[in-house]
Amino acid sequence: MSNPSSQKPLKLGIAGLGTVGAGVVRLLQTNAQSVTHRAGRPIEIIAISAKNRDKNRGIDLSHIQWYDNPLDLAADPNIDIIVELIGGANGIAHELVYAALNANKGVVTANKALIALHGNDLAKLAEQKKLPLLFEAAVAGGIPVIKTIKEALTADRLKRIGGILNGTCNYILTAMAKTGCQFDEILKETQELGYAEADPSTDIDGFDAAHKLAILASLGFGHTINFKDVFVEGIRGINPCDLHYAQELGYVIKLVGMAQQHKDNRIELRVHPALLPNDAPLARVNGVTNAVFTEGEFSGRLMLEGAGAGEGPTSTAVSADIIDLARGNTIPMWGTDWNGLTPATVIPQSEFNKAYYIRLMVVDQPGVVADIATILKEHHVSLRSLLQHGTITTQTQKEIVPIILVTHQTRENSLLQALEAIQKLPVITEKPVMIRIEEA
Amino acid sequence: MSNPSSQKPLKLGIAGLGTVGAGVVRLLQTNAQSVTHRAGRPIEIIAISAKNRDKNRGIDLSHIQWYDNPLDLAADPNIDIIVELIGGANGIAHELVYAALNANKGVVTANKALIALHGNDLAKLAEQKKLPLLFEAAVAGGIPVIKTIKEALTADRLKRIGGILNGTCNYILTAMAKTGCQFDEILKETQELGYAEADPSTDIDGFDAAHKLAILASLGFGHTINFKDVFVEGIRGINPCDLHYAQELGYVIKLVGMAQQHKDNRIELRVHPALLPNDAPLARVNGVTNAVFTEGEFSGRLMLEGAGAGEGPTSTAVSADIIDLARGNTIPMWGTDWNGLTPATVIPQSEFNKAYYIRLMVVDQPGVVADIATILKEHHVSLRSLLQHGTITTQTQKEIVPIILVTHQTRENSLLQALEAIQKLPVITEKPVMIRIEEA
Structure with missing residues (x-):
C-alpha cells in the first residue's frame, strides 16, 4: 500500500x-x-x-x-x-x-x-x-456545526437551527446571573480575563452571533441571505434584576440565535437575549461554551455543545478543513451548487410571534395595574402572569416598584404599540423592558 | 455553471x-x-x-x-x-x-x-x-459522530471518548428510575413500545454499545481493536433499589461506554452500568436519546446529543454517506491509511481504577459493619461513605438490611478480592452488587 x-x-x-x-x-x-x-x-x-x-x-x-x-x-x-x-x-x-x-x-x-x-x-x-x-x-469554534449541517444533515430539510453562538455574551450573562453585578462591571472583568475584546461591540451588540446565524441558515435552509435582514439585539440593556426576576419565574436569560423555516417558505432570523425555561437544553449551557441545535424533518433534533473559541478548538477546526482539502473535498461552499439556492424572504420584526417578559417601573399607586391591563387588552395582548414586587406605600412618598408581566404568544407589533401607549402613562418612570421568551 | x-x-x-x-x-x-x-x-x-x-x-x-x-x-x-x-x-x-x-x-x-x-x-x-x-x-443513528471524529477532529489526538450508546438500555433505566419497577417488567413494556427487540440480548447485555464503542475508539485513537478486548457488562443485574440509593447519593445510573487513551499508550475500553453525578452532562440524557462526548488535546470537550435510532435520523445518516460518495469522498475507512494504525493494547478489568458503589444485603446484627470494614481495609479499599438503611432489629427475628458503600478510587482487582471475602461472611445473604462510578 x-x-x-x-x-x-x-x-x-x-x-x-x-x-x-x-x-x-x-x-x-x-x-x-x-x-x-x-x-x-x-x-x-x-x-x-x-x-x-x-x-x-x-x-x-x-x-x-x-x-x-x-x-x-x-x-x-x-x-x-x-x-x-x-x-x-x-x-x-x-x-x-x-x-x-x-x-x-x-x-x-x-x-x-x-x-x-x-x-x-x-x-x-x-x-x-x-x-x-x-x-x-x-461558526462556534471547535464545534463542527458547519460540517454537520453541510454534510451529515445534507439529505434532510431543516426546519429550525438555533443556539448560543457567542461565548462572550454567554459568559457575561452567566456571571451577571451568578453575582448580581451590573453589565458594565462584568464586561470589564470579562475583558481582563481575555474573554472580551477591547472593543466589545461586535460581540455584545449581537453582530458576531448574527454572522454565525446567517451562515448556519444559508447552509441549513439552502437560501442566499442578505445579512441586513437578520434581526439583531445585543445584551447591553440586560439588567441584573431581569436575570433575578427571570429566575423567580423559572427562566434563565441567554443571548440566542434562532433561525426558522416557515411553511410559507419565509424564514425567521433573530439574535437577541431570550428567557429560556430552566429545563431547556440551551439553558444549562454556561460560561464561554457554545451550543447549536438543529431540527430536521427526518433527522429530528440534534444538539452539539463545545468550545466556541480558543486556540486549540479553533485550530482543530481550521486543520480539519485543511485535511479535507488535502483529501480532495469538492463540496460547494454552501453545500449545494449555486442553482440549488433560493433567495431568503425574511420575516420582519413586526410579525414575530412570541411570548414576552415585560418589566415596567411604576410609581406604586392605586389603579396602576388596571391602567396597564386596559392598554394591553386594547392591543389584544393577553397576560399569562403578573408579578408585582411592591414595597409598602406611604402617604408622603410614592415608591417606584417593578411590575413584571409575562404575555401569552402575541404578535410583536401589537405588543410594541401597547408598550408605547403604556410608556405615556404618567406613573411609568422608565422605558419598558421587553425580552422575548424562547420555549425550546 | x-x-x-x-x-x-x-x-x-x-x-x-x-x-x-x-x-x-x-x-x-x-x-x-x-x-x-x-x-x-x-x-x-x-x-x-x-x-x-x-x-x-x-x-x-x-x-x-x-x-x-x-x-x-x-x-x-x-x-x-x-x-x-x-x-x-x-x-x-x-x-x-x-x-x-x-x-x-x-x-x-x-x-x-x-x-x-x-x-x-x-x-x-x-x-x-x-x-x-x-x-x-x-454508531448512534442520527448523531454524526463518525464524521465528527473521522473528519472534524482528525487533526487532534483524542484522549477520551464516551457516551450513552444504547437507547434501549437508556430507556429501560430511565423508566426504572421513574417508576421503581423491576427490570423484567420494564423490559416487557419497552418491547411492546418497539424500543427493544424480541431477543433483547444484544442491547441489554451491552454488546450493541460495545460494538459502537470499539468503532469510536478505533477512529479516535487510530488503533486496530480486537473486539474481544472490550469489557462488557449489561443492565440485567440493575435493581430498582440501586437506582433509588444512587439517587439518595446524588447520582443516576446509566449504561455508559468509555474509551480512554492512557499515557503508557494502553487503552481502556469499558461498557457497563455506571453511577453518574446528577450534574454530569450524560446524566440528563434520558429515554432513547444517545449522546457522545470526546476529549481531545487541542479540541477540548465536545458533546453531541440526538436520536440514536429511528427511521428518519438513521436514514439521514445513511443518505449523508451516499451523498459523500457521490461527491467523491476518499477518506479511508478508519480515517487513516492502514499504516497509520497501531494495534491497541487494552487494559484488563483487574487494572481498572475507579470509585465504586457497593450494595451488601446483611443480617442486621451487632459487629456487621466492623467485619466488613476490616476486610476492606485488609484489601486497601478505602471508604468514602457508608449508608445503612437499618430497620429496627427485634430479638426474635433478624432483619435483612442493605448496606450501601461508596469507595474512594481503588484498583478493581483489590475490590473484587475484598468482595469475595465479604461474601463468605455468614451475615451476607446475597452476592454483593458492585457498580462503577463515572465522575465525568
Whole structure:
C-alpha cells in the first residue's frame, strides 16, 4: 500500500498569526505524523504573512517563507491553499480571499464576518473557478456545526437551527446571573480575563452571533441571505434584576440565535437575549461554551455543545478543513451548487410571534395595574402572569416598584404599540423592558 | 455553471428494506431534487433486495430492479454503490459487503456488528481496492459522530471518548428510575413500545454499545481493536433499589461506554452500568436519546446529543454517506491509511481504577459493619461513605438490611478480592452488587 509521506504535499500559505494562526501552526507541527496519515499526504506550511515576525509564539517559523504583505501569498505560485486567519469582513482579508480564488488557490478561513457578508459572491466565484472554500472555524469554534449541517444533515430539510453562538455574551450573562453585578462591571472583568475584546461591540451588540446565524441558515435552509435582514439585539440593556426576576419565574436569560423555516417558505432570523425555561437544553449551557441545535424533518433534533473559541478548538477546526482539502473535498461552499439556492424572504420584526417578559417601573399607586391591563387588552395582548414586587406605600412618598408581566404568544407589533401607549402613562418612570421568551 | 441533474448519476443497490432501508428510499425519493444539488449529481436507486417484495412500506418500488438474493446486487454491473442494511456481523450481510468490494463497488452500511468485528479486514481490503466504505449510521443513528471524529477532529489526538450508546438500555433505566419497577417488567413494556427487540440480548447485555464503542475508539485513537478486548457488562443485574440509593447519593445510573487513551499508550475500553453525578452532562440524557462526548488535546470537550435510532435520523445518516460518495469522498475507512494504525493494547478489568458503589444485603446484627470494614481495609479499599438503611432489629427475628458503600478510587482487582471475602461472611445473604462510578 502506498505511503502517504511520499505523496505530493499540500502546500499552505497562512495569513495571520494571532491565537488561531499560531495554533494552526502548532497543531500541524505537533501532530505532523498522524496528520500526514489522515490527510493521505504531507501538509506543509511553506509561507506565512503576519504583522510581527519576531514575536515569540512558541512555534518554529524557520524554513517558512515570510511575506510582509498577505497578498504576496496569493501571488506565490508554490502555494496550493491560502489559510486566511486575519479576520474582518472587508479590508485585507477580503482582498486576500478574492486574490487567492482568482489565482486558482483554494481557501480555508475562520472569518465569519466575511462569509456572512460576502459569502454569496464568494460562492459564485469559487463555483466558477471550481475551487474549494471551507470555513468550519467561522461558526462556534471547535464545534463542527458547519460540517454537520453541510454534510451529515445534507439529505434532510431543516426546519429550525438555533443556539448560543457567542461565548462572550454567554459568559457575561452567566456571571451577571451568578453575582448580581451590573453589565458594565462584568464586561470589564470579562475583558481582563481575555474573554472580551477591547472593543466589545461586535460581540455584545449581537453582530458576531448574527454572522454565525446567517451562515448556519444559508447552509441549513439552502437560501442566499442578505445579512441586513437578520434581526439583531445585543445584551447591553440586560439588567441584573431581569436575570433575578427571570429566575423567580423559572427562566434563565441567554443571548440566542434562532433561525426558522416557515411553511410559507419565509424564514425567521433573530439574535437577541431570550428567557429560556430552566429545563431547556440551551439553558444549562454556561460560561464561554457554545451550543447549536438543529431540527430536521427526518433527522429530528440534534444538539452539539463545545468550545466556541480558543486556540486549540479553533485550530482543530481550521486543520480539519485543511485535511479535507488535502483529501480532495469538492463540496460547494454552501453545500449545494449555486442553482440549488433560493433567495431568503425574511420575516420582519413586526410579525414575530412570541411570548414576552415585560418589566415596567411604576410609581406604586392605586389603579396602576388596571391602567396597564386596559392598554394591553386594547392591543389584544393577553397576560399569562403578573408579578408585582411592591414595597409598602406611604402617604408622603410614592415608591417606584417593578411590575413584571409575562404575555401569552402575541404578535410583536401589537405588543410594541401597547408598550408605547403604556410608556405615556404618567406613573411609568422608565422605558419598558421587553425580552422575548424562547420555549425550546 | 453546470447542472447537477445532467451529471452522471450515482447508482445504488440497496440490501434490506427494514425500518432503515425503507427510510432511505423514502428520504431519497422525497428530497430527490435537493439531494441532486447537494450530491452534485442524481442519486438513483436502481436495484433492491429484501425478504418480502409485496409488503406495503409506503414507498414506490416500481422502476426498481428486484433481486431475491442480495448477492446478486454485487454482481449487477450497473450498480456503483451497495447500501447494506441487513445487519449482523456474519451471514449474508458479511458476504455481501465482501462481494461488493471484490466487485469494485463502494459500500455504505449501518452494520455496527460487522464493522466492530470485521472492520480491520474490511479496511485492508477497501484500501487495496481503493474503494470507500462508509458507516455513519452504525454508531448512534442520527448523531454524526463518525464524521465528527473521522473528519472534524482528525487533526487532534483524542484522549477520551464516551457516551450513552444504547437507547434501549437508556430507556429501560430511565423508566426504572421513574417508576421503581423491576427490570423484567420494564423490559416487557419497552418491547411492546418497539424500543427493544424480541431477543433483547444484544442491547441489554451491552454488546450493541460495545460494538459502537470499539468503532469510536478505533477512529479516535487510530488503533486496530480486537473486539474481544472490550469489557462488557449489561443492565440485567440493575435493581430498582440501586437506582433509588444512587439517587439518595446524588447520582443516576446509566449504561455508559468509555474509551480512554492512557499515557503508557494502553487503552481502556469499558461498557457497563455506571453511577453518574446528577450534574454530569450524560446524566440528563434520558429515554432513547444517545449522546457522545470526546476529549481531545487541542479540541477540548465536545458533546453531541440526538436520536440514536429511528427511521428518519438513521436514514439521514445513511443518505449523508451516499451523498459523500457521490461527491467523491476518499477518506479511508478508519480515517487513516492502514499504516497509520497501531494495534491497541487494552487494559484488563483487574487494572481498572475507579470509585465504586457497593450494595451488601446483611443480617442486621451487632459487629456487621466492623467485619466488613476490616476486610476492606485488609484489601486497601478505602471508604468514602457508608449508608445503612437499618430497620429496627427485634430479638426474635433478624432483619435483612442493605448496606450501601461508596469507595474512594481503588484498583478493581483489590475490590473484587475484598468482595469475595465479604461474601463468605455468614451475615451476607446475597452476592454483593458492585457498580462503577463515572465522575465525568
